[in-house]
Amino acid sequence: MIVAEKKPIEEIIDMVKDHEKLLVVGCNECVTVCEAGGKKEVGVLASALRMYFMNQGKKVDIDEITLERQCDHEYLEELRARIDQYDAVISLACGVGVQFMAETYFNTPVYPGVNTCFMGVTEERGVWSERCxxxxxxxxxxxxxxxxxxxxxxxxxxxxxxxxxxxxxxxxxxxxxxxxxxxxxxxxxxxxxxxxxxxxxxxxxxxxxxxxxxxxxxxxxx
Amino acid sequence: MSTKTPSKLEKILDSGALAVTSECGPPRGSDPAAITRKAEMIKDYVDAINITDNQTSVTRLCSLAACIHLKQMGLEPVLQMVVRDRNRIAVQSDILGAASFDIYNMLCLSGDHQQFGDNPQGQNVFDLDSMQLLQTVRRMRDEGKFLGGDDIQRPPRMLVGAAANPFADPFEIRVPRLAKKIAAGAEFIQTQCIYNLEKFEEWMKLARDRGLHEKVHILAGVTPFKSAGMAKYMKNRVPGMDVPDDVVKRMSGVPKENQPQEGIDICVETITRLQECEGVRGFHIMAIEWEEKVPEIVERSGLYPRPQV
Known part of the structure; x- marks a missing residue:
């Protein structure tokens, strides 16, 4: 699988701080297995961002969704009807998914929520290492x-x-x-x-x- | 092994005399005197002088330019080249550059990982490995061809060498690895610094069992310790180095002011003992930033004067 790591929250905040309506999009494939960008991590990131903006006294709407994959048209199309409601997307997919999202929704800013690291294996829970x-x-x-x-x-x-x-x-x-x-x-x-x-x-x-x-x-x- | 190049080192090795090489590390600046001064100290005591190539991945004046300075002094340089920093275009180009200055010896190396140096965030290349670098030089020299297949006008004429570390792991492939380097084209070998003589002699025996000592000239590598601290550092911190406890103990056992002399003594004893080791065809003395001691080491080891060829 493709192994990724969560980006530091400060880096994500810095990228999205000027937007008011955000969609955090997870991916149900590799990044779910390596616990960097699945449904659970989408929830954690969205909550952390809400808390941050609330503390800043700033109103920012943050929605969450996790797609089956972000590297296939079929699943990305599920966002077609609602994408225009958002100022920007934070994709927690690997770099492949982030780019395919950006290609698919040409007018919507897309920001990466993870650092894509390598193709590797789960040695044990919490330890992933490169193989290819x-x-x-x-x-x-x-x-x-x-x-x-x-x-x-x-x-x-x-x-x-x-x-x-x-x-x-x-x-x-x-x-x-x-x-x-x-x-x-x-x-x-x-x-x-x-x-x-x-x-x-x-x-x-x-x-x-x-x-x-x-x-x-x-x-x-x- | 018949003479194939104008290399003085090759002539001495082929004559059956024990060869002596040493090395100079280029400076972290552009002053040529930093090289020529070191070379002056050792030139009458060695047959050829290796110039290291950004050793330990610390950026320095380039090996090729330093070799040219030696050549201009009438000395015999050994161009060290690592594959860490050059793709196959740069490798072949630098070999031609060296050949244009009639540099007749080259040592093919992988190179330390860049993490050890002053640019740990840099990219590495490793387009070829050291084995394939040997093949590349031999092809350029023997077939007069570039890797791409085109003919080379005035091909390089270099004696081709490789490093061997009898002490790295896994030990069981250390001799097969030597055989592989010979198959790839190595004509001389300069070994890692030897402190564990028993292990080195075991490696040599295994090499002799396969007749490898007759297929390649093996120069035993030695480095004198300047202090007990250096011995401990080499033991614990330098990858692939085997410094037995009794050697560290011997260095630590003498007062600090006598430690440099103890280090020289150990070095001379090592050379003296290994002159008796069948298959050792010479010595590579790496006196790191201590070049002024090379003459004493060579003289006391009975390797002076050097043969004139």
Whole structure:
């Protein structure tokens, strides 16, 4: 899933302080799972904003809604009939949802309520960590199912570097060395010999470096 | 391993003599005297001088320019290059730049993470890794081709080296990793600073078991401690460094004013012992901001005078 973190309330207030009618829109997908932008967080943010504006003696109307998704037209369209009632929208979706909202409602200011962080997993409740950077050319088959692009601080394809110590990365003792994990798993799979194959220079054109990406599937296109 | 480049370092290594290299860190400013002064102190005691490339990610005068200063003094530089700061365009361009000044040695490195330096908020590149950098230089030199496939007019002629850290984890892939660097094109290796001699000798044995010592010239890396504080710092704070407790104890066991001499003694003892280690083809003396001690270390280790080639 896409993992996000709540923005500090002060930052959100600073963005929306000049508006008088706000709609806080949550998303029922990834940001709900990572507890940054679902129905619950919409309620918490809306209440905090109401309290803030009340204390400031300012009348600001704040409504709440949570859509099934903000990255699909179908669900964004649910706001069509009421969007004009609002001066602005605070979207608690990931950066994808915020942008699709802005594209869909061209005349309405849309502000992000979360910082979108990465594609990752729930290790345990309250702990999410990165697993994928969407490089567009998956190499997990060669790296024992552990991604050095997203999990090595230097994204080394032929790691580990000299900074790997006791299974941890040189930049933080709280961070596993991805290459230690790869080697441990290669050993477990009895494939340690694979380590000596040199990973070729990567074609990064399928990654961010190649510019904004589009996937077109003519077979499913309507 | 037959001579392929005009490198003096290569000639000495191929002659069978033990090679001695050292390194100079460029200044955090633009005064060339900061490099030439250090080089003057050590030039008669070493065969080649590495110039570090923004080591520990702290911004400094660039390695290539510093190498050119050495070249203009008639010395033999080893251009260190990290892949942290350059994409493949910049890498190939800088290699050509070095080649245009007839720089004949290059050390291919990943580079410390930028978090350690003065720009922790900066982006990193890592378009290639150090293994792929080795392949790139070898392709440019041996095939006369850019990565993109086009021919290079007057290809670079560089001896290509890599670093090896026998002490980093996981230990079981440290020798396979050396084999991989050799397969990628490394012709010489400069190791991480050695304080744990038993572990280094074990690594060398495993390398010999695979015949790797005959495929690459291994230069054992040494750094003299200036103080017990430095020994403790290296032990506890520098990633990938293995300083055994008894070494720290030995440094702490002498009065502060004698600690620098103790550090030099340990360094000389290390070199003396490792001269007996089969497969060690020379020494890389990294006297960090202590270049004036290199002559003493070289002389006392019986490595002076240096061969003339």
């Amino acid at each position: 950077q969407g490089c567009g050319q998956c190499i997990l088959g060669r790296t024992a199912g552990i991604c050095p692009i997203s999990r090595c601080a230097k994204r080394l394809l032929n790691g580990p570097c000299g900074g790997s110590a006791k299974g941890k990365c040189e930049i933080s003792k709280d961070l596993d060395c991805a290459w230690q994990l790869i080697i441990d798993r290669l050993q477990e799979l009895d494939r340690l010999d694979d380590y000596e194959e040199i990973a070729p220079i990567k074609d990064w054109s399928t990654e961010r470096a190649g510019g904004p990406r589009t996937v077109v599937r003519e077979d499913v296109r309507q």
